[in-house]
Amino acid sequence: MTASTSRTRRSRWTAATALLTAGLLLTGCAADLPTPSPAPEESGPALTLDQNARVLESVNKAVAAADEALDPDQLASRVTGPALAVRTSQLEVAKESGSTDWVTVLPAEYQQIILPTTQTWPRTSFAITNSTEDLAPPRLLALVQEGPRDPFKLWGWVQLRPGLRMPAFADAKIGSEILAPDDSSLLISPQDVVAQYADLLTTGDGSAFADSFEPAAEDPFRTLLKGIAESQGALLAQERVEGTYTFSTVPRPDTPVQAVRTADGGAVVMAALDGTEVMEGKEGSVLSPTGTTASALLQGQTPTNRVTGGFTDMIALFVPPAGSDQKVMLVGYSHVQTSATFG
Amino acid sequence: MLRRLLGSILIVLGLAAAGLGVASATLWRESDSVVATAAPRGDGTLVVTDPGVLELVGSDVTVVASVPGDEKVTVAVGRDLDVVGWVGIDHYTRVTGLTDWTTLTTKAEEPEVPAPAEGEEAPESGLGANPAGNDMWVAEVTGEGSATLRWTDRPGRWSLIAAGVGEDAQAPTIELTWPRTPSTPWLWPGVGAGAALVVAGLAVLLVRRRKPRPGAPGAGQEGVGQEGVGQEGVGPDGSGAGTEVAPRTGQDLVQDGPDDVADAAAPTAPLMTRRSRRQGAATGAWKAVPAPGPTAGPARTGGGEPTDGAEPTVAAPQEAEATDGAPEQEMSTGAIPMLTRRERREQEEARRAAEHPGITGRLRALTGSIPVVRPPEDPATGAPPTRSHTSAWRQAWGFEPVAGDTSHRDTAPDAEGDAR
Structure with a gap:
């Protein structure tokens, strides 16, 4: 009996607890207002891969639409800078010549995406395409967002040199540092390296900067230009013409270089150069253009003994980090004639 | 008799406690969603939420931005610094949190104009500009009169930007709706205490019943059953x-x-x-x-x-x-x-x-x-x-x-x- 009495007492306590519980239940219903607790700020890529894929898709769509209609005006929404100049010229040449053979193919498949961590504007992203169907080399594309209300636009491209071992970049989920044109962490600052390379193209092996760069014989772009100069020079050197061929480049004015950090602390620098080709025969001779592009660009002009060709060249250079004993190496180039005039 | 009464009272109390517990999770349950609105302030056409506001109550939020009439309205979500970058020097309404469960705290922001040269053109281009289509957004919706966007929180700092679009655009009114699983803190304590009381009451009743027959086989049998339970725990498959x-x-x-x-x-x-x-x-x-x-x-x-x-x-x-x-x-x-x-x-x-x-x-x-x-x-x-x-x-x-x-x-x- 005593056992059950104590049990009863316990039960009374339980009952009291339950009643108390029920009472509290009726009163305590309000909860505290939450306050915002955002994630801490951390650096990351300006775009996610998904967003970047949409950007590339939009760019490809605009480019494809313009290609389809041979209408450069449709490029403006997604193409800018040297890329716009080159593509506009290519489309005009294609319209004039009736052939799209010289319109650069930009594959829409990508083997690597390089995204910026830049938090301000402009922002630059890069993409490396796969090889084209006819096994043309992969392209390195640069896209630029000028301001927060602007879209990313295709700014430039180069074809990667054959057999290139592309420097490694930070993963696109982490993002890569975009360097200022005067960044000092490199062997040569981005804007200087471009100016030096332009000088190298103009003056050849005699350039004062040649030592910083890989030997001319290994550089496919310099090899190409040398070949053109030799063959054109040979043509112009005929007896009846006794002409000369010169080619010179300067960095395109008011066009910033695009530099992105590589994994080893160096950078890939992309820039546009203005190339000028002058072919001049002796007085009284008449030069006729060779090649589709020049012919199309010279259409309707009165031939003379002097032809000036304008090129929009785009180059990408690998610049080693400061203090490195590596040489600056060409990553890729694009050499497209965008203008031609007699005289 | 007293014992039976006591047992019954305990059972009734237990049922009452359990009932209250259940009622707390049903009848008196909080609503299934939190709906909070933000009225625009100032003369801008934009409303921007601080990072953390979208996930203030829950990770899933439905945003409705509405403007009077059929004006276009765009709602988008982007990284906070992208949103702030997009807003630039435009005046906007900033949403900083909850004032109460139905009202969002807002304040009019007028960013400093960094350079006078830009200041001249910015107000023209800024007012009524449409953020739709920007590459930086991770989600966006444009509608006429109102736009509804569902957003699920993800890692990062996300801001909402809502814009009235057009020449006579006004800043939209924002309504954020979070589904909520209302907490039912009293359900199980109530039911548990109730169950305990009922068991106690039953025990009181049972003890009385069983007392007269202490040696009955039933009692021993029960012991066996309990023993068996422990045994089973040791070897699940016999x-x-x-x-x-x-x-x-x-x-x-x-x-x-x-x-x-x-x-x-x-x-x-x-x-x-x-x-x-x-x-x-x-x-x-x-x-x-x-x-x-x-x-x-x-x-x-x-x-x-x-x-x-x-x-x-x-x-x-x-x-x-x-x-x-x-x-x-x-x-x-x-x-x-x-x-x-x-x-x-x-x-x-x-x-x-x-x-x-x-x-x-x-x-x-x-x-x-x-x-x-x-x-x-x-x-x-x-x-x-x-x-x-x-x-x-x-x-x-x-x-x-x-x-x-x-x-x-x-x-x-x-x-x-x-x-x-």
């Missing part, structure tokens, strides 16, 4: 008997070869017989219980076969023989598989149900303190449940069903049922 049984048995199982089997098999039959007889006699209750597998047992031809699996058969009865204990000890051999416990519980349940018809029985079911037990089955149909999860497990894992099952089919009460 073969766990090995743990209770002397270690030697375990060694037998592993090491001793077929030569032991003959020895082992021999005493099996008499032991079995004896044990079943004793059980049958000691606890008349066994007879009331349906034999769980009268078909399964014999079909497996357990008894005679001198298989390895038969060995535990020997071990278990031997142990029982050695101690020759009360029915509890019989149980502690563990040779009786789970179904025995069930049977006993059923039986006990049936007994109690018989003792306490009406409200007590029903209360017991209500509190759930005693697991619901299926009604006693006909011996003929009772077979399938005996295969229970032991054999299912064996089948699933590819153990030989015959050897394993045989071992305790032999000792199982169904064999005894046959003997009977």
